[in-house]
Amino acid sequence: MNARPAIGRLSWLVGGGAIVTASCVLVLLVGQADLPRWPTLVEAFDRLTPGTIDSGLDPIQRSIVWNLRMPRIALGLVVGAALATAGATFQGVFRNPLADPYLLGVAAGGGFGATLAFVNDWGDGQGVLDGVQVAAFLGALLSVALTWVLGALTDRGRSAVTLILAGVAVASFFTALQTYLQQRSTEDIREVYTWFLGGLTTSGWTEFGQAAPLAAVCIAVLALSGRTLDVLAVGDDEATMLGLSVGRTRLVLVVVASLLTATAVAVSGLIGFVGLIVPHAVRLVFGSSYRVVVPMSIAVGAGFLVLCDLGARTLGSASEIPIGVVTAFIGAPFFLLILRTATK
Amino acid sequence: MTSEIAVEVEGLGVSIKQSTLLSGVDLAIERGEWVSIIGPNGAGKSTLLRAIAGVAKSAGAVHVHGQRFADLDRRERARLVSWVPQKPEIPAGIRVFDYVLLGRTPHLHPLAKESSHDLAIVADVLNDLDLADLGDRDVATLSGGELQRTVIGRSIAQQAPVMLLDEPTSALDLGHQQEVLSLLDRLRSDGKRTVVTTMHDLTLAGVYADRLIMLAEGRVVAQGSASEVLTADRIGEWYRARVSVSNRDGRVLVSPELVTLGDAHVSAP
Numbered sequence: 001m002n003a004r005p006a007i008g009r010l011s012w013l014v015g016g017g018a019i020v021t022a023s024c025v026l027v028l029l030v031g032q033a034d035l036p037r038w039p040t041l042v043e044a045f046d047r048l049t050p051g052t053i054d055s056g057l058d059p060i061q062r063s064i065v066w067n068l069r070m071p072r073i074a075l076g077l078v079v080g081a082a083l084a085t086a087g088a089t090f091q092g093v094f095r096n097p098l099a100d101p102y103l104l105g106v107a108a109g110g111g112f113g114a115t116l117a118f119v120n121d122w123g124d125g126q127g128v129l130d131g132v133q134v135a136a137f138l139g140a141l142l143s144v145a146l147t148w149v150l151g152a153l154t155d156r157g158r159s160a161v162t163l164i165l166a167g168v169a170v171a172s173f174f175t176a177l178q179t180y181l182q183q184r185s186t187e188d189i190r191e192v193y194t195w196f197l198g199g200l201t202t203s204g205w206t207e208f209g210q211a212a213p214l215a216a217v218c219i220a221v222l223a224l225s226g227r228t229l230d231v232l233a234v235g236d237d238e239a240t241m242l243g244l245s246v247g248r249t250r251l252v253l254v255v256v257a258s259l260l261t262a263t264a265v266a267v268s269g270l271i272g273f274v275g276l277i278v279p280h281a282v283r284l285v286f287g288s289s290y291r292v293v294v295p296m297s298i299a300v301g302a303g304f305l306v307l308c309d310l311g312a313r314t315l316g317s318a319s320e321i322p323i324g325v326v327t328a329f330i331g332a333p334f335f336l337l338i339l340r341t342a343t344k
Numbered sequence: 345m346t347s348e349i350a351v352e353v354e355g356l357g358v359s360i361k362q363s364t365l366l367s368g369v370d371l372a373i374e375r376g377e378w379v380s381i382i383g384p385n386g387a388g389k390s391t392l393l394r395a396i397a398g399v400a401k402s403a404g405a406v407h408v409h410g411q412r413f414a415d416l417d418r419r420e421r422a423r424l425v426s427w428v429p430q431k432p433e434i435p436a437g438i439r440v441f442d443y444v445l446l447g448r449t450p451h452l453h454p455l456a457k458e459s460s461h462d463l464a465i466v467a468d469v470l471n472d473l474d475l476a477d478l479g480d481r482d483v484a485t486l487s488g489g490e491l492q493r494t495v496i497g498r499s500i501a502q503q504a505p506v507m508l509l510d511e512p513t514s515a516l517d518l519g520h521q522q523e524v525l526s527l528l529d530r531l532r533s534d535g536k537r538t539v540v541t542t543m544h545d546l547t548l549a550g551v552y553a554d555r556l557i558m559l560a561e562g563r564v565v566a567q568g569s570a571s572e573v574l575t576a577d578r579i580g581e582w583y584r585a586r587v588s589v590s591n592r593d594g595r596v597l598v599s600p601e602l603v604t605l606g607d608a609h610v611s612a613p
Contacts, residue, residue, distance in 0.1 A: 233435035243422030243450030
């Protein structure tokens with residue numbers, strides 16, 4: 001007998017790190033500008049480590065590495081990790097395999113906030129504390145808060161089913177508001193539509209700088225909550241009898257996962273699929289204990305989104321493909337493949 | 345209240361919407377005692393366990409080891425009372441070791457990891473319950489008897505002095521029933537654990553428990569030793585069953601009599 005819990009074994013953590021590193025290296029080397037490979041890697045290494053190594057790149061090439069490619073990879077890592085971790089958490093909290101980060105109305109609320117900002121010209125989705133980002137973030141949090149209050153009004157125990165249903169109602173409400181706004185000002189439709197499909201557009205390190213600190217704190221808390229999510233898996237009554245305050249625990253986890261999702265939505269729009277499929281893929285390969293699912297989702301989500309962004313930048317001939325299209329296009333067959341292998 | 349009382353229940357009542365499931369239940373259960381709650385379907389047996397455990401909302405007072413249960417937080421309660429449900433929910437793909445380890449939950453901070461002390465306790469429990477070889481097995485693949493031992497194992501790992509078990513033998517064949525009940529008998533034999541079970545099999549309940557409490561229609565209708573509680577008249581009255589009760593070597597045997605459909609109506613005497 002292996003007298004240990006199914007916690008992250010070292011080989012898995014090393015494997016997760018390898019996935020992320022390999023994705024980043026690959027993406028760093030591919031782009032419109034044709035940069036020499038080895039010097040590009042040396043330049044990135046130089047930037048990330050103390051001390052100075054001369055990569056031999058000229059100033060323009062250096063700027064491409066540091067101001068274009070690296071911030072985009074960094075943002076992809078944060079958003080991918082955030083969506084996958086939040087998805088895993090929602091699936092655990094609601095004991096529902098179809099749960100994703102947008103379950104409680106985050107997407108509809110964020111979409112409403114962003115549309116409101118586009119229509120009123122509060123910003124364009126980029127830069128320091130841009131109006132679209134702030135409105136999307138607040139809209140996303142507002143929708144979750146509403147869902148929670150509605151759930152609490154109808155069911156004092158705040159059961160999972162009641163919350164999910166309240167989420168459906170709140171999402172419909174905000175979608176209606178958003179559609180109304182959008183129809184009233186058709187000149188903004190294209191901007192709004194692009195935002196809805198999601199994308200990792202960066203202006204230097206600004207977006208990363210805005211998203212990373214909050215995302216890191218939330219991800220750290222959720223990574224430590226794997227054991228608690230495993231306790232929730234035995235159902236509300238048994239979890240209560242094991243000494244867990246189920247209502248309070250659910251509230252804390254939902255708040256943290258929603259903050260995390262709202263952070264990702266604010267800087268990248270609505271990127272679908274990652275939060276649903278990555279935790280499932282992890283579960284099929286590594287088992288269903290959340291002690292493993294949460295940390296591995298962080299790594300696989302980060303690596304997956306960076307690779308999808310590579311597809312978004314390179315697959316289209318003239319302009320970028322929205323990243324949400326790529327996550328679904330690559331993710332769906334990939335998931336079927338894993339499902340087939342795992343159920344054999 | 346003396347400290348020898350493990351569980352004291354006063355005026356316990358449970359109502360859901362308009363219907364009353366339990367009313368005016370008073371009980372005192374001594375430390376180290378095995379009490380079995382019997383009664384027909386719908387009598388309120390499971391509700392009584394859930395009310396004692398604080399899962400069902402109830403009126404009245406419950407004291408466990410001298411402490412008013414309502415004043416304790418969830419973790420403090422779970423360190424005093426453990427509960428084995430009739431149909432435990434088994435998470436998909438969980439290993440036996442990890443399942444038993446869930447019993448350590450009330451001893452841990454929500455963000456903390458189990459210590460080597462917790463792991464050692466679980467390893468001891470598995471050894472004690474003859475589950476050591478099954479530690480890596482998926483719980484879903486266990487036989488009925490192994491599963492029930494595993495769930496009881498989680499309860500033991502919780503190290504609560506009062507164990508509540510809802511129908512611990514209902515899904516088991518006779519051999520596994522005896523195995524599980526003997527295990528419970530051994531667990532409380534050192535006087536440190538108090539066991540409260542609900543049971544359907546009246547003979548088995550009488551053989552193993554120190555005291556029987558019969559519930560019907562949400563009230564206590566009889567309590568005492570097996571020979572005091574298990575009478576043909578009383579069983580006929582509350583279970584609407586025709587039985588004969590015999591006493592052999594100090595054991596009370598309840599056997600059903602053949603009832604043909606024509607005279608199936610068994611009226612209260």
